[in-house]
Amino acid sequence: MGSVFGNPFWFKLNSQREIMNTMTEQTQRKQEPEITPEVIADHGITPEEYSRIKEILGREPNFTELGIFSVMWSEHCSYKNSKPLLKTLPTSGPKVMVKAGEENAGCLDIGDGYAVVFKIESHNHPSAIEPFQGAATGLGGILRDIFTMGARPIMNMNSLRFGSLDTKEAKHLLKGVVAGVAHYGNCIGIPTVGGEIYFDESYSGNPLVNVMSMGLLKHEELSKGAATGVGNPIFYVGATTGRDGLGGAAFASKELTEESTEDRPAVQVGDPFKEKLLLEACLEVIKSGEIVGIQDMGAAGLTCSTCETASRGNSGVQIDLNKVPMRETGMIPYETMLSESQERMLIIGKKGKEKEVEAIFEKWDLHAVNIGEVCEGHMMRVFEGEKLVAEIPAKALADDGPIYIREEKEPEYLKETRAFDINTVKEPTDFNETLKKLMDVPSIASKSWIYEQYDHMVRTDSVYIPGHDAALVRIKGTNRGLAVSTDCNGLYCYLDPYEGAKIAVSEAARNVVCVGGHPIGVTDCLNFGNPMKPEIFWQFHQAIDGIKDACNAFDVPITGGNVSLYNENPSGAIYPTPTIGLVGVLPDIELRTPSAFQEQGDVIYLMGETFNEIGGSQYLAEVQGVRAGLPPKLDLEKEKQLYKAIHQSQQKKLLRSCHDLSDGGFAVALTECCFSESGKSLGAKLDSLGVFNEGEVRKDALLFGESQSRVIASCDPENVEALEVVLKETKVPFQKVGVVEGNRVQMDKLIDLPVSELEQIFRQAIPRRMETQS
Amino acid sequence: MKASVVVFPGSNCDTDCFNVLSSVMGMDTEFVWHKETQLNKTDLVVLPGGFSYGDYLRTGAIARFSPIMNEVISYAKKGGKVIGICNGFQILLESGLLPGAMLPNRSMKFICKPVWLRCENNDTAFTNKMNSGQLIQIPIAHGEGNYTADDDTIQKLKDENKIIFKYVSETGEEADCFNPNGSRESIAGIINDKGNILGMMPHPERVSEEILGGVDGKCIWESVLV
Structure with missing residues (x-):
């Protein structure tokens, strides 16, 4: 065990087995460390940010509060380095029912009284360390984003990047990631209908695992993640809370180093069966009309879900950690608030309807536990029994995080790559051999080794399975179809991030059009290196401009997505990879x-x-x-x-x-x-x-x-x-x-x-x- | 004709089966929750695919203890027609309604792809609309479909013509390379002594509509309707 006082990830659990063991072990309660400049720095909080925290609170934060700020102000939750640029993307349109950033995922009208909710998210760092669980829980997380909106997930896609497939590392990662997606998606019964994959040395040591999910709902089933109505009960539902995934959001917001495997406890462990129960129970409780709001506990778990629902509802909330169902003993409030244990949801009920909510979860062998209530004011108050352990204005956490406009500089390497002269390349003498060589390139070749491990047919809606330009699913009871494609050529983006990002949107749209779809919306997963480096921020800015111009040209709004920065390995940044997930509607599926x-x-x-x-x-x-x-x-x-x-x-x-x-x-x-x-x-x-x-x-x-x-x-x-x-x-x-x-x-x-x-x-x-x- | 689709908490092909039986085949179909202790009057019970209880232990091992399974067992023992598909087949094996057991696929990987099957016996309640030796293409989607049993059981299944479907090539050839999971005798589906309980790994509900790329699965439902 390392220095207790120097490292927020001091709870070293080296394997899943060890995590399982702690379920039965009695763990000693940790001592909360004193807050020193080192502790603050280890939480990724700058001295300026710390001053702001003190200003907001009007006092020094305690350890729990410091942890809460650190996860909510991490790039993963606050978009502090990307927000000003993201704001330039088009997000409105006549079909937009929920805009990007308003809720867990955006929502678009598709006609006939139906709407779709879709989103793409990364789970790159967890998958680099533990490919199976990293990929599995990445899928679990995105699914909760979809069903928390009242939509039933109907399809998944994944966009993957690894180093050369001739290396041991890439093989190991591919095997683990595919098995992880299969484990989770197949069990929960949502087809993985397509995706894309590239193998390139640039991703060696820092693979990209981007998972997209789409759900379908009737307009009236749309639910929101807002805590409103003073006195309304707050329910915790789903899996118990343990130390797994502690500080995952903060972990996702730093570079991978040789020591990153030491961060394994920051990777969560998934239980797709539990998620299936949660999915069914949540959709049932939303349909019942007996709740006012619902939000998944994803990144930053209990912290994020409580302060975000309060912020959206312009309310205060208070919760009692002693009522939270635990799978480990001796956890301090810091750990409970920052845990990223999977398959958990927060539900804002209606006062007087507690029994109805509890009965629905009981049916699915889950417990809805009343852990708090919506309050007057705007404070998030966390108690441990009678003791107040954290008190922070909810909005300060959810919406008022720091914003940075980073320095930009065109990278030097572009001088060299742009100087390329086609005349220096000799044409092949045997084009048969060239074609054979290209058909053998793993990025081009058949992906059946991958998609045959995914159940891509369950739900009996998959009309075009992987191998087509875009995946196509039908909507039973209508003539409509939904076509989806994910695309991004990282090498193009490396050579010209503006043009590359523009092409990513266009290629996704072209794929959707080829099968007969009319593009309606885009979700993006922006995978880049460390934004503190001016060259990386320049790439990011250029790529955003490319996406913006293409979306404006095709009149498709961005409905949400994810920013994944700090994708670097010891030898440098990955290719800038703004993965695009584009959805199209076929008004008549017979025209596919x-x-x-x-x-x-x-x-x-x-x-x-x-x-x-x-x-x-x-x-x-x-x-x-x-x-x-x-x-x-x-x-x-x-x-x-x-x-x-x-x-x-x-x-x-x-x-x-x-x-x-x-x-x-x-x-x-x-x-x-x-x-x-x-x-x-x-x-x-x-x-x-x-x-x-x-x-x-x-x-x-x-x-x-x-x-x-x-x-x-x-x-x-x-x-x-x-x-x-x-x-x-x-x-x-x-x-x-x-x-x-x-x-x-x-x-x-x-x-x-x-x-x-x-x-x-x-x-x-x-x-x-x-x-x-x- | 009435059909009942049993829903375990982790079933995920329950709505697929329901859709085919009701919308495509026009049967009066209902879902039966696994906690029910009574089965309404019905002409067919379907145990659908999925991961009944997460199947972390062994596929189907916990589902057999579901309250509804007592009812299904007594219904089957009275001669009622039961079809178990994929996880449903695994549950039939675990509950002793069919002989044998499932091992993980020989590749140790989940496999989802269309495979060719040969109908080995068309004199059953589930295959009477087919010709003997007829070839059909139906997808599989499982991690544990490697059927096994002791030599005596296999011999008995063969002697008494209880093997209903075998994995074969597109031209009907039986060989190890056309067996996707390593099952003994290339078994894809078997029936009980009385001929009223069918278990099969492939998913006929996934190929019962043209839009999904084939209708080879329909002949099973049509046979049941006779």
Whole structure:
């Protein structure tokens, strides 16, 4: 055990087993340390922040209060370094029922009396230390954000980043993270219907685990997390409180170091069965109308849920820690208030309706314990029996945290990466080999090793399962569908964070449009390095601008999300990775379009223009070994025209398939169109490669460049004329490139390979690596 | 025709089964809460998939002690039709209504994907709408579907034609590489002596509507309706 007085994480529990053991052990109650400058610094509180705390309280804080401030003013809870920039993002719109930041998650109207609640969140640091529980509890946390709004979660996605899959570390992390998501999501019975994954050295030692969840509700079922009505009871429901996850929010807000594995107690342990009970009971109690508010205990647990509900309700609250159900003995108020034990909720009941609430939780074998009440004033008062152990104005914690505008500076590395000259790269002599190599790149290859471990079909709403451009779920009892995609190319963002972030939004939207969806909203998970470094803050600012411009162009609001800073490992920051989760509605699900070719003889079209761009491409990185250049340029107006063309073609039922071009460019996308999950793979014969400016575009850029705003579509020969009319009217450049035919991929005279060979490489790339040690 | 879907606290395919039975097959369907001690008059009891009680101990091991299971057992012993799907199959094994036990999948991983099944016996209340040897594609989604039993039990199942579904290839070939979980004899589903209790790992409720990519699961419900 380290110095009790020097480190807020002094409760070293080295394994889950040890945590389990403490459930039966009697633990000695810790002595509260005195507040010294070291203790303050260890809580991540600056001297200026400490002065503000004293100003707010009109006195010195005690140890419990210091802990409360430290978690509520951490980046994770307060967004102190990101708020001014986040405020520039568009958040309003006619469909917005709950705006970003107002509640646990944003809410959008989707018509027919239904609404959706969705949000993406990171669990990067916990997953780096303990991948299985880190990923599992990340999913658990986001699910509570959804059902606390009264919505039933209907689907999950995850966006993952690891180091090279040829390393032992990445294999270990991938295995653990996937098993953790599977453990939690499969048990609770919410399908994981899609996501995306990249492997790149940049994420070595600091993987990204971003999980998104979406829930569905009827308008009248929307519930809020506000504590109102003086005298109303406050219930604690769900799992008992222990020392697990102590200080998790603060842990998420610092850089990972060699010693971070010592922080393992800051990783929580999940119980999906308990969460399932909690989900059902909470939705039932919300429907009953017998409560006024509900809030999950996520980051900063009891602290965050009490002060946020009070702040939203313009009320005071008081709770008695002696009534909180505990799983360990001897916990001091500091520990109880900061615990991040999972599967817990706070409910604001109605005075006189206590019995009704208790009965609903009883039915699900859970206990609703009355731990306090809503009060006059604006204070959060925490008692331990008769003793007042913390007294802080709720608003000061929830809304009045410090705000910083950090210094910005363009990073030096960009001078070098921008200087990249395409002429220094020699074109391959054998394009067959290049294509085979790209199909074997784990970031491009089939992700079935991952999604086959996820139950992606439970709830029987999954119309398009992983492998399509976007996931598509139906809404039973309506003709509607919901399409969702998560996207972000970190390498693009590294080379140009503005353009990269703009592309992330556009690619997500394009994926959703390809399957037939109309984009309605975006949630973002902003993964960056240490914001105190001016170069990192510059990246952050640029990326926010990119997201803002793209969202404004497509008229889609940001409905919420998560900021994850301090993503660094001992060798530096990760690629800036603003992961975008975008949701679209299909008013008529019968107009959906699959990604893969469907029929022999169909005509293949390339929509959009191809430029002489290879900067930031997978081809340049993986085949040529160069991570440089500028990412492809994206013109938002052209992108919008493309959506218009696709939607009109879908409306007229002219498309048999539609697939977005992204990593690996045209050749990879065309090859993917030939694969089918049902085993009926088809071939493609192309006479042309869709060149618009012959001579100006190199062959490698033509085949593997990643020019934006392009899709490959196929169409019944009978509909060729009608499709071309739509494309001309919408002014989208297009070229008829070939036909669906045979069982080979033939591209002009450059590529000629059997589909089966390419498919074998594509399907085996990840399993092959996972099966080999080292 | 009336159907009852038992709901354990951790069931998660209960609403999926309910939806197919009522909306697709038009049966008069009701949920039965696991704490109930009585089963209303019914023509079919479904034990749906999920993680009945979290299944941290052994799949289905605690569910058998549920109050409703006494009723299900006595209903089954009187000849009532019971189908257990996935976790429901595991519960049937744990409660002794079907012989054998489940081991974790041989890959030690949860597997969710469509698999091909061959109908080994179409002379049952659950398969009479199928042809003998008919191939159907139905998804599995489980971590513990590796069926096992002692040699005598396996021999008896074979001799008496109680193996209903086997994992095979798309062309009906039985081989180890087409067996997703390592189950003995490639067993995907078995029936009891009297022919009124079927347990199967694959999920027919997931392929009973065109929009979900197939309707191969429907023949089971259609057989029950005969």
